[in-house]
Structure formats: C-alpha cells, structure tokens
Amino acid sequence: xxxxxxxxxxxxxxxxxxxxxxxxxxxxxxxxxxxxxxxxxxxxxxxxxxxxxxxxxxxxxxxxxxxxxxxxxxxxxxxxxxxxxxxxxxxxxxxxxxxxxxxxxxxxxxxxxxxxxxxxxxxxxxxxxxxxxxxxxxxxxxxxxxxxxxxxxxxxxxxxxxxxxxxxxxxxxxxxxxxxxxxxxxxxxxxxxxxxxxxxxxxxxxxxxxxxxxxxxxxxxxxxxxxxxxxxxxxxxxxxxxxxxxxxxxxxxxxxxxxxxxxxxxxxxxxxxxxxxxxxxxxxxxxxxxxxxxxxxxxxxxxxxxxxxxxxxxxxxxxxxxxxxxxxxxxxxxxxxxxxxxxxxxxxxxxxxxxxxxxxxxxxxxxxxxxxxxxxxxxxxxxxxxxxxxxxxxxxxxxxxxxxxxxxxxxxxxxxxxxxxxxxxxxxxxxxxxxxxxxxxxxxxxxxxxxxxxxxxxxxxxxxxxxxxxxxxxx
Amino acid sequence: xxxxxxxxxxxxxxxxxxxxxxxxxxxxxxxxxxxxxxxxxxxxxxxxxxxxxxxxxxxxxxxxxxxxxxxxxxxxxxxxxxxxxxxxxxxxxxxxxxxxxxxxx
Numbered sequence: 176x177x178x179x180x181x182x183x184x185x186x187x188x189x190x191x192x193x194x195x196x197x198x199x200x201x202x203x204x205x206x207x208x209x210x211x212x213x214x215x216x217x218x219x220x221x222x223x224x225x226x227x228x229x230x231x232x233x234x235x236x237x238x239x240x241x242x243x244x245x246x247x248x249x250x251x252x253x254x255x256x257x258x259x260x261x262x263x264x265x266x267x268x269x270x271x272x273x274x275x276x277x278x279x280x281x282x283x284x285x286x287x288x289x290x291x292x293x294x295x296x297x298x299x300x301x302x303x304x305x306x307x308x309x310x311x312x313x314x315x316x317x318x319x320x321x322x323x324x325x326x327x328x329x330x331x332x333x334x335x336x337x338x339x340x341x342x343x344x345x346x347x348x349x350x351x352x353x354x355x356x357x358x359x360x361x362x363x364x365x366x367x368x369x370x371x372x373x374x375x376x377x378x379x380x381x382x383x384x385x386x387x388x389x390x391x392x393x394x395x396x397x398x399x400x401x402x403x404x405x406x407x408x409x410x411x412x413x414x415x416x417x418x419x420x421x422x423x424x425x426x427x428x429x430x431x432x433x434x435x436x437x438x439x440x441x442x443x444x445x446x447x448x449x450x451x452x453x454x455x456x457x458x459x460x461x462x463x464x465x466x467x468x469x470x471x472x473x474x475x476x477x478x479x480x481x482x483x484x485x486x487x488x489x490x491x492x493x494x495x496x497x498x499x500x501x502x503x504x505x506x507x508x509x510x511x512x513x514x515x516x517x518x519x520x521x522x523x524x525x526x527x528x529x530x531x532x533x534x535x536x537x538x539x540x541x542x543x544x545x546x547x548x549x550x551x552x553x554x555x556x557x558x559x560x561x562x563x564x565x566x567x568x569x570x571x572x573x574x575x576x577x578x579x580x581x582x583x584x585x586x587x588x589x590x591x592x593x594x595x596x597x598x599x600x601x602x603x604x605x606x607x608x609x610x611x612x613x614x615x616x617x618x619x620x621x622x623x624x625x626x627x628x629x630x631x632x633x634x635x636x637x638x639x640x641x642x643x644x645x646x647x648x649x650x
Numbered sequence: 651x652x653x654x655x656x657x658x659x660x661x662x663x664x665x666x667x668x669x670x671x672x673x674x675x676x677x678x679x680x681x682x683x684x685x686x687x688x689x690x691x692x693x694x695x696x697x698x699x700x701x702x703x704x705x706x707x708x709x710x711x712x713x714x715x716x717x718x719x720x721x722x723x724x725x726x727x728x729x730x731x732x733x734x735x736x737x738x739x740x741x742x743x744x745x746x747x748x749x750x751x752x753x754x755x
Contacts, residue, residue, distance in 0.1 A: 303712075306716075307719065314726065321738075327752070328752065328753065330734060331750055331751070331752060333738075334681060334735060338675075338684055338685065342675055342688055344692075345691035345694075345695065346672075348692065349695045352702060355712070360710075360712065361712050361716060406753060
C-alpha cells in the first residue's frame with residue numbers, strides 16, 4: 176500500500192504529532208521543570224512553520240473530502256505564521272500566570288487543536304468535513320476564553336462564546352440541510368453541478384451565510400465580539416480576531432466563489448448590505464470605547480466589513496485581494512494586540528487613558544503601536560494601505576462605486592479613532608505614565624516580526640503577483 | 651418511511667422546532683434553558699438530514715451519516731458549555747443571565 180498520498184495533509188499530520196508529543200511531555204516532564212514546556216512548544220511549532228513553507232503538491236484525499244492546492248497551502252502558512260507570532264507574544268504571560276497554575280500544556284493542546292480544525296475547515300471538500308473542522312476550531316477556543324478560571328469576566332466570555340457559536344453552527348447546519356435537499360449531495364463538486372436558483376436553495380444559502388457571519392463577526396451577528404474580547408485572555412482575543420476570523424473568511428470566500436457561484440445575484444446584494452452595516456457600526460462603536468480590547472474588537476469588526484469589499488467582486492482579483500489583505504491584517508492586528516498584551520502583563524492597565532505619555536517612557540512600544548494602527552487605518556507608506564487599496568480596486572472593478580465611496584468615508588472615520596490612541600501616546604502628558612520596562616526576548620521577537628511584516632509586505636510587490644497567480648484556481 | 655405522512659409535514663415540524671429554538675435562545679433568561687434551545691435547533695437539522703435522505707435520496711446514506719456526526723459533536727458542545735457554566739456558577743452561585751452579565755456596551 177502506498178502511503179505517500181498522505182503527504183498531501185502534511186500540515187495536519189505534523190500539527191497532530193506535535194499535539195500528541197506535548198501530551199506525552201506533560202506526563203514525563205517533572206513538576207519543577209514545567210516552564211520548559213513553553214520553550215518546547217514554541218520550538219516545535221517554529222519547526223512546523225518552517226516545514227510548512229516547503230513546496231507541496233495539489234490533490235484530493237478520502238474521495239474528495241479533503242483537498243489541497245497552492246492557495247490553500249499558502250493560507251495555511253499564513254495561519255502558521257500568525258500563530259507563531261501569537262505564541263511568541265504570549266510566552267511571558269504563559270510563564271508568569273498559566274504555568275504557575277499548572278495549566279501550561281493544556282493551553283498549547285487546545286490552541287493547536289483549534290488550528291488543526293481550521294486546517295481541515297479550509298481544505299474541506301464536502302460539508303461534513305467543513306462542519307467538523309468548524310466545530311473543532313470553535314470549541315477549544317471557547318475553553319481557552321474561559322481559561323482564567325479565577326477571573327469572573329473570563330468565564331463570562333467563555334459562556335458567551337460557546338452559546339453564540341453553538342447557535343451559529345446550528346443555524347448553519349439547518350442551511351446545509353436545505354442545500355442537501357435541493358442538490359442531493361454534500362460534496363462541493365456535486366453541488367456545483369446540481370445547484371439552481373430556487374427559493375429553498377437561497378434560504379439555505381442565507382442561513383449558511385449567517386452561521387459563518389457569526390465567526391467573522393459581521394454586523395447583525397457581532398454582539399458577542401466585544402464582550403468576548405474584553406473578558407478572554409488577550410492572546411485568545413487576538414487569536415479570535417486574527418486567526419479564527421481569517422480562516423472563516425477564507426472558507427466563506429471559497430464557498431461563495433465556487434459552490435454558491437450560481438446564486439451570485441443573490442449573495443452580492445446580501446454582502447453589499449452587510450458590508451455597509453458592518454463598516455459603519457464597527458467604526459461608530461469603536462469611537463466611544465475606552466478599553467483597548469473593546470476598541471480593537473470594534474476595529475476588527477470594521478476591518479471585516481472592508482474584507483467584504485473583496486468578496487463582493489467574485490473574481491480572481493477578489494480572491495487575491497482578500498488573501499493579501501488577510502495576510503497584512505494578521506501582522507497589523509497582532510502587533511497592536513502584542514503591545515496591549517505587553518503593557519497589560521507589566522502593569523495591568525488596559526484603558527486608552529493609561530497610554531498617555533507612553534512615548535516618553537517606552538518609545539519603542541509606542542512606535543510599534545503607531546505602525547500597527549497606521550497599518551490598520553491604511554496610511555500610505557505601511558502595508559495596510561496597499562491591502563485596503565487593492566480591496567477597493569476589486570470592488571470598483573465590478574462597478575460598485577457607491578460602496579467604495581462609503582468605504583472611503585469609513586476609512587476617514589477609522590482614521591480619527593486610531594489617531595486618538597496615537598495622540599494619547601505621543602502628545603498627551605500624564606502625571607503617572609506607565610513606567611519604563613524592558614520586554615523579555617520572546618515578546619521582543621514577536622513584535623519585531625510583526626513590524627518587519629508591516630514594513631516589508633507593502634513594498635515587496637512580487638508577493639501580490641504570486642498570490643494573484645495562485646488565486647486562479649478558484650475561478 | 652411512514653406511509654401516510656409526506657415529507658412536507660415532517661419538514662414543517664422541523665421548521666417549527668428550529669424557530670422554537672431560535673425564539674427560546676433569544677427570550678430565555680437562564681443559561682441552561684438557552685443551551686436546551688440550541689439543542690432544539692441542532693436536533694431540527696438532524697431530523698432534516700435523516701428525512702431528506704430517506705424520502706428524496708434513499709440510494710445514498712450521506713444525510714444519515716451526517717446526522718450521526720452532528721449528534722456526536724452536539725454532545726461535545728453541550729459538555730463543554732455545561733462545564734463552563736459550572737465554572738461560572740462556582741463564582742457567582744447563579745446561572746441567570748442578569749446575574750452573569752457584567753460587560754455591556
């Protein structure tokens with residue numbers, strides 16, 4: 176028997192092996208050496224990330240339930256890099272808070288299980304695999320959101336996340352059952368041939384879209400976002416806002432562009448309305464936030480609204496711009512969350528007012544934060560500008576000029592509140608600013624990678640061409 | 651397959667079940683009741699899959715297999731939700747939504 180076919184799911188096998196290895200390590204590492212498990216996990220995941228960049232072949236496994244190709248492979252690498260940065264940034268928090276409570280290994284196991292679920296979700300070839308991947312990616316995160324068991328807010332965040340994601344997957348399943356009723360198959364390839372624009376199919380698609388919109392936190396379904404981000408540990412909040420959102424956007428895009436392509440005249444209207452609502456409500460609520468985590472939560476809702484501009488194009492250009500934007504968004508948002516985490520870990524302060532005078536005491540951290548916010552806002556020299564610009568180009572290429580105009584209005588609003596934070600850090604003076612502190616090596620490395628990403632990705636244009644070339648697979 | 655009952659009746663029942671679940675999720679004031687409402691939604695889709703499989707596409711078993719997976723995953727989901735709720739109950743001795751909620755806009 177030939178097992179070489181299984182190399183197609185190389186990412187999944189290695190990550191599963193790492194998870195199992197960590198379980199064994201938890202048993203055999205003695206109690207006084209427990210902190211070393213953080214180093215071990217980061218080292219193993221770093222190796223996994225590097226192996227992920229080796230070239231891979233395209234193909235299907237298990238009768239088409241699992242498929243992989245260049246773009247899916249690239250996106251898994253993006254997720255890997257994001258999780259690696261996130262692990263580097265949260266290493267100090269893990270060492271100081273979580274390992275002391277003897278819960279260090281479980282954190283990595285749950286986090287890696289969730290990532291494994293995302294791998295399966297984005298390379299699924301039928302709705303069963305998609306559903307299992309979706310659940311595997313959601314459930315461990317709910318456990319992680321409630322991870323600080325002594326903290327009441329953390330438990331509250333866990334309850335809110337698990338209940339709303341259970342509702343979302345239930346609604347999504349009801350939609351999938353309707354798609355199954357009209358097409359007679361749960362395989363994407365069979366559905367593409369059978370699907371027609373009947374009322375039942377449209378209802379099924381809307382319910383299915385609603386389920387995924389919960390995960391991306393688009394506007395009618397965004398109520399859990401701010402509360403969960405505020406209550407959950409910061410590294411989990413950034414995992415939800417970057418990795419989990421990115422994976423959900425990617426699979427939604429693939430499904431809309433391939434399986435549900437015949438219904439494009441319906442879903443482009445839905446996405447139009449949802450995009451406008453998401454951008455406006457995300458931005459307007461972000462204006463009045465005082466807590467940094469809630470602020471970043473609403474900013475990430477608004478960013479999801481911008482991503483929809485790429486989805487509405489429904490073309491190769493749309494796919495390429497969405498993947499490119501998510502790649503940049505990973506770096507920008509992780510940089511912002513990293514600074515929030517560093518400050519919260521040292522001082523416990525999380526409000527925007529506390530950041531006043533930060534530039535005088537911690538110039539490096541405030542520069543990283545400024546770059547991240549400029550990239551999120553889309554100010555020209557940094558990468559975020561190019562991401563947004565390409566998204567607007569994609570929407571304009573299909574003639575959505577009004578939508579692009581509304582998006583530009585929203586960029587202006589978002590510029591105002593991002594600059595509020597920058598003003599607090601650079602211009603305001605404070606009687607008791609956050610004192611100077613020096614970050615440990617992992618945190619500095621994590622922030623350095625994000626800064627490099629923000630500065631380099633926007634200027635290195637072959638990357639965009641490469642993504643554009645790969646995006647042809649799905650159109 | 652039941653002789654006198656067509657697929658329309660069963661799908662009507664599952665749709666009603668689905669909307670009872672959604673209504674309960676929104677209006678209930680107790681975390682456990684909310685969890686039960688979610689179970690109603692999931693079970694509505696399970697029945698949908700089985701019935702559609704049996705009445706419309708009896709030569710393949712895709713819907714039945716799907717429903718088995720949904721039941722298993724729903725059990726895991728409930729176990730996790732209940733354990734988080736118990737963790738919260740240890741701190742505030744209540745599972746009422748009004749006592750749980752501290753974070754608001």
